[in-house]
Amino acid sequence: MRIDTIRFGMVDIDENKQIVFDCGMPGLEERHKYALLQFEASYPIIWLQSVDDGSVCLPVLDTFAVLAGYVFDIDDLDVTELGLERPDELHVVSVLVIPDDIQRMTVNLAAPIIINTTTGKAKQIVLSGGEYNVRTPVFTDICKLVMREEGRADACVIKKAQ
Numbered sequence: 001m002r003i004d005t006i007r008f009g010m011v012d013i014d015e016n017k018q019i020v021f022d023c024g025m026p027g028l029e030e031r032h033k034y035a036l037l038q039f040e041a042s043y044p045i046i047w048l049q050s051v052d053d054g055s056v057c058l059p060v061l062d063t064f065a066v067l068a069g070y071v072f073d074i075d076d077l078d079v080t081e082l083g084l085e086r087p088d089e090l091h092v093v094s095v096l097v098i099p100d101d102i103q104r105m106t107v108n109l110a111a112p113i114i115i116n117t118t119t120g121k122a123k124q125i126v127l128s129g130g131e132y133n134v135r136t137p138v139f140t141d142i143c144k145l146v147m148r149e150e151g152r153a154d155a156c157v158i159k160k161a162q
Helices: 074-083 138-148
Strands: 002-005 010-011 019-021 033-038 047-052 057-062 091-096 113-116 122-123
Touching: 047 091, 074 113, 074 122
Parallel strands: 019 122
Antiparallel strands: 002 010, 019 033, 033 047, 047 057, 057 091, 091 113, 113 122
8 A cells, every 4th residue: 555645755555564543642543543664764763654644654763672671561451452462462662752953852751652563453551650751862872772783883873854
């Protein structure tokens, strides 16, 4: 399936890999179908693109890949709603805020998006306990990941996506 996006133009989406938020997400309750778009130029940033509205696209991060110490419990009700049966069905991403000064980039660790990779069901959950912040600085952690994967030890240069 092809969708017209504001950020990336026409994009091919595998209909079998759509992500469905039964209740939408906070602030985007009317948008239910999304796809994860990955581009080498913006790695490790992934794009959560609405399938129904080409103007809705959120930068997200594969949280565990960047922040190895990030751990939390998922409520039994959320596990049931998402139909999660095995840990390998779980994919967690977190929404990024990318300001003009990308060194001030933050990630919302207090409300991760949980995706069942088998069924495509997804839900953004708000973690209880206040252990994580909605605006956690992440630029340095992203740089470390990129340098580690590229085998580099020099300073990381990341350009803001246009």
